[in-house]
Amino acid sequence: MDRERVRQWETQCIQEQAPACTAACPVHVDARKLTECVARGDFKGGLAVLANAVPLPLILAHICDHPCQSHCRRSDAGDAIEIGLLERACAEYGLPAPAPRPQALRKQRVAIVGGGLSGVSTAAGLAIRGYEVSIFEARPRLLHRLRSLDASTLPAHVIDADLAALRQLCIAVHCDALISRHAGPFGLDAIAADFDAVYLAPGPEPLDQDVLGLARTGQRGIRIDPLTLATSHPKVFAGGAQRYAPAPYSPIASIADGNFATVSIDRFLQGASLAANRDNQGAYSSRLYVNTKELTASTAIHAAGGGRGYSKDEAQQEARRCIPCQCLECVKVCQYLEDYGSYPKRYVRQIYNNECIVMGVRNLNKMVNSCALCGLCTAVCPEKFSMADVVLDARQSMVRTAKMPPSAHDFALRDLAFSQSEAFTLARHQPGFQSSQTAFLPGCQLSASSPQHVASCYAHLRNSLPGGVGLILQCCGSPAFWAGDEAKFQTALHSLKAAWSDLGKPRLITACSSCYRMLRDHLPQIPVEPLWPHLTPKSLPNALPETISRTLAIHDPCSTRGVKEVEQSARALLGELGIATVELNEPGLTTCCGYGGLVQFVNPQLAGKTVARRAKQSDEDFVTYCAMCRDRFAHQGKRALHILDLVFANGALDPAARPDPGFSQRQENRAHLKSLLLCEVWGEKVSAMEPSIELRMSEEMRLLLEQRMILVEDVRRTIENAEQTGDKLENPATGHFLASYRSACVTYWVEYSTEGSAFVVHNAYSHRMEVR
C-alpha cells in the first residue's frame, strides 16, 4: 500500500475530528469528555479535563464566556448543552483540581512581564514544561484585575485556589515591580538581556512609548504576530489584553494567549519552528459530521438555585443531554465496520501496519478479507470515504507479494475457474444468424441459481429483439477482482472481451448486476444494458401463483448501487407485474447480502449476520434482481424471490420458498444450462452428463459439505479414485471405508459405504496440509 495514499485515507475519515464545541473553544477544552464525566457524576474527572486545557481551571470555569455553547450541535433539536454551567459544577464539586505535574527542570529562564490572566497562564504553562520563570507585576498582587469582578461571578477563594496550585512550580513572583524602559534592574533592556525569552502581557492600556525598540502597529502598541505572538525582537513575545484592546476584555482570549505564548516560547527555546502545524490554533471550524436528524428535542435543565449554578443532580441531567457528537455514519450501517469495534481511520492504519509486518503474524488478514466491498460506507460518508478502496488495495498488495492466505479465496476462485471452463462457457450467434446486434449475458450466478430462467429470458429476447441475439455464458471475473487477484481478473476480462469480439461486438444485455458493474468499470468500450427494460410482461406468461404476495420488499444488489438505469427499470418491471414494492431504504443505501467481496467464504459468521440484519428489515417477502442475493436470503431462511421468478412464474408452487441450491448444485446447474441450450436452441446432440457413480447422502450431509466447502464432485472423485485404485482404509467394525484424495492443494477425506452399486456418504472433511 502506498504510504501517501494511506495518509490521505486516514485524513478522509473525520471521526477523530474535534466536536464543534471543542473546535469553537480558543483553548480546545474537551467539552464532550467533560460532559461524559459529569453525566456519570465524575466531577473530578470533569475538572481534570479543564486542567488539561489550561493551568487556571477554576478561574476558567467561573469566567469563561463559553463560545462553545453557540456551536453545540444539541441545539439542532432543542437547547444547546449548558457547558458553561457544567464547567462551573466541576469547579464546585470536583475539588481539588489535579496538581500540575512539572517536567524535569530545564536551564533556560523566561521572564513574564505582567501578572494578569495571560501572563500567569504563560508562566504556569512554561513552568510545567520545566522552565525557570519569573513574573514581574507592577501591582501588589497577581491577577489584580480579576479581583475587581463581582464575587458572585468569581469568588476570591477561586483565584486563590488556582494560584495556590501553582506554588509548587518553579515561578518567582515579583510584585510591585514596575518594568520601565529605562536602564536598571527592572528595565526592559536588562530583563531582555538577562532572560532567554520574555513574554510581555502589559494589559489593555496603550503603550505610547518605545518599548525595547519593538516594531509597533498604529498608535496603540506592539506589532504582534497573530499566530505565534512573536514581536520584532526574536526573544520577545507579547499578547493578552494588549493585543485585543480596545475590544471588550475577554478572559478566555487572555487565557488562550497564555497557551499560545507557552507553545511559542517553548518552541523558540528548543529551536523548533514557531509556525509549523498550528493551523487549528484557537477557534476553528471542525469537519466532524454529526447526524442530528433522529435526535429528539430537549430543553436545557434549569438551575433551581439560580446564580449558584447547578446542583450535582441537575448537572448530571444536563450532561446526559449531550449527544455526544461523533460521526460513525458508516459504522452505524455496516455490520463489518461495527464488528471490528472501531472506525475507518483506525482501520486504515491497522491494515497498513498489518501489511508492514515482515516477521510475525499478520493478525488482520481475515479482517482485510471480510469487507463486502459494497460501497455503503461511501454512500453514507459525508467525505465519501471508501473502505472498499482500502481493503481492495490491501488485498491486491497481499496477492502481489504472495502474502494472501492461500485458503482465503481458493474455493471461490476454483468456482470461477469452473465458470471459465468448457463446462460452462459458450459464445454463439442466434441460430439462423451470422451476426449479433445484441448478445445476452445472463451471468454465472443466475445460470447457477435458475438455469430455466436463463433459457426463458434468452427465448424471449430472441423473439422480441431484431438483428440476432447472441448468447455469452461466462463469468465476468468479479470473484477474482474481489479477491485482489489482478492476473486472474484480467484473464477473465480478456476472455469476456474475446467472446464479445467473436460475436461482432454487439451491445450486451445482462441479468447480473455484478457483470454490469464489472463491464461498466473495466470494459467501458462494451455497451451494456440491464435486462429488465427488455422484459415486457404483456408478451410474457404472467400467471403469478397465489403463494406470491402482491406486496414485496425490494432489495437492490450492491453491485449496481446508485445506478438509476438498473434500479428504476427493475422497479418499473415490478410495477408492470402488478407488484407493490416496499422500499427498505433509498435504493442507493442498500446493503450487501454477504456474498460481495467473497465474505461468505472468508468470514461466514459475518456474512450470516449481514444477511440476517438485512432480512429483519421487513416482514414482507423480499424481491431482488440478483440471483446471489436471492439465494443468500433463501439460505438465511428469508422468503425471497428473484424478479424473474415473477416474470416466468410458470406455475411454480411457491418460488419464494425455493431453497439455496448450494455450491455443488450451482456448478451442476451451469453445466446443465449449457447442455440444455446447445440441445434445445442450437439442436446439437449433447451426450447426457450422467454421473460416473451414484452417491447417496442425507440432507444433513449435504449441509455439512456446504459448510465445509466440499463439492459433491470432490466427494465423487475421492470415492472413484478409491474404488479404482484400492487406495482406501476399511473399518471392520462398521464396514465403512475411508478414502482420501488430494486435488491441487486440498486433501479430501470421505467416509462411505456401498449400497448395491451406489455409495452412501457418511462423512467428509478436508485439510490443506500434506502428510507424508
Added chain:
Amino acid sequence: MASTSGSTPESPLICGKCKVPLVLGKVTAHYLGSEFPIELWKCPGCGKVLVPESLATGKMLQVEQALEDK
C-alpha cells in the same frame, strides 16, 4: 453427522491395499514450507497415512491458518 469411528486409536483401520491394520508411526505434515513431525496411524506396508477428522478440523486447521498469516 456420522463420526469417523475408525480414527480412534482403539480401533485401527485396515489398509485397503495391503489388508493389514494401521499402526502408529512417525509422519511429517508439510505446509507453506514448514514441516511438523507427528505420530499418526499409517499402513506398515504402503505407508498410507490416516488423518482423522478431529485433527483435520481442529489442530491442523489452526496451524494452517497460523502459517497462512505469517
